[in-house]
Amino acid sequence: MMADAILVLNAGSSSLKFSVFVVDCGGLDLHLRGHVENLHSAPHFAAFDAQANLLAEHRWANADKLDHSEAARHVLHWLQSGHLAPHEIQAVGHRVVHGGLEFAESVLVNDDVLVRLEKLVPLAPLHQPQSLAVIRTFAQSLPQMPQVASFDTSFHRRRPLLDQLYALPQRFTDDGIRRYGFHGLSYEYLAARLREIDARAHAGRTVAAHLGNGVSLCAMRGGESVATTMGFTTVDGLPMGTRSGTIDPGVVLYLMNEYQLDARQVEHLLYNESGLLALSGLSPDMRTLLVSPDPRANAAIEFFVYRIGRELGSLAAALGGLDALVFSAGIGEHAAPIRAAICHDAAWLGVELDETKNNAGGPQISRPTSRVSVWVIPTDEELMIARHTQRVLSGSAANIVSKPG
Secondary structure (H helix, E strand, O other): OEEEEEEEEEEOOOOEEEEEEEEEOOEEEEEEEEEEEOOOOOOEEEEEEOOOOEEEEEEOOOHHHOOHHHHHHHHHHHHHHHHOOOEEEEEEEEEEOOOOOOOOOOEEOOHHHHHHHHOOHHHOOOOHHHHHHHHHHHHHHOOOOOEEEEEOOHHHOOOOHHHOOOOOOHHHHHOOOOOOOOOHHHHHHHHHHHHHHOHHHHHOEEEEEEEOOOEEEEEEEOOEEEEEOOOOOOOOOOOOOOOOOOOOHHHHHHHHHHOOOOHHHHHHHHHHOOHHHHHHOOOOOHHHHHHOOOHHHHHHHHHHHHHHHHHHHHHHHHHOOOOEEEEEHHHHHHOHHHHHHHHHHOHHHOEOEOHHHHHHOOOEOEOOOOOEEEEEOOOOHHHHHHHHHHHHHHOOOOOOOOOOO
């Protein structure tokens, strides 16, 4: 067998997605992909070929013992049980949410990199520990296998300094307290796809909306990040499944003083008990809310759309206008009513929605007369990670760290 495949692992807060890409004449072709979802509750493994045909499926009875490390071991065991043939993995690429100030590009992982990434755990407590656990699991199982970390923050590092700053004393800024922005791997992919399907929009002023369990918007000009809604952590910006989004810092102080909540309790509240779950009192899942007759579900949806509309206006101001709007991720790709509501609120920006095209899922869902072209583009963070992994292995990345000894 030839070592001609790249394995990509994308650890979420309660899931582990994986993809295998085969290197073919310098390009990357999807070979198979899958996931382990609902960790700690009702774990479910599924694997599919490149045509989305189901290859394998498994459910666990003892859910509370399956963490990200165990999920990673299961994926590796399944891959090594003949499912990669005739290919062989040459490297593993990982999505890591936070790169801090140190990591502006993808890097080859070694012990020193892991130590530095561990220090960033407080900035992304829902994701960073899980990614590091998966990296360590593969380092134990395949110690000679090169592993590459790609960061959700990297795409935003070239934003204007004004969009990165907080109005805090300089010593805190120097220590790394600044607005980083996230979902960068998704936005990088969307920028590349937009260049292929709408060169005018790519060259102009675009707002991309990554609407999933995590939610953010990114203003792009010429495919480069100009401004984004998330800041120092992934809890900032828009309301999400269980995350609050932007909140007055005074509320946090009030919760600590008047409700006697400590830092860990506030953290859990803002990351795990807020957002759509708190607003609806029902569920963090937009699919559930859209079909619910409960008026609280509709109220949560209205708040979600309203906040997106406000932030869209802010980002259009940062760009000096708007040429294109792109929807992506779970809600953005599949929830036509949410897209319609957002576009209706954005009519003042020149958005004219084609209802028929929107209900069909796009890819273009704006009318020919619309001043702003509107697109639905499925994101592919895993492909971006595979590309970065390939570049690091070829030695073209700017800050490659030496391989583990």
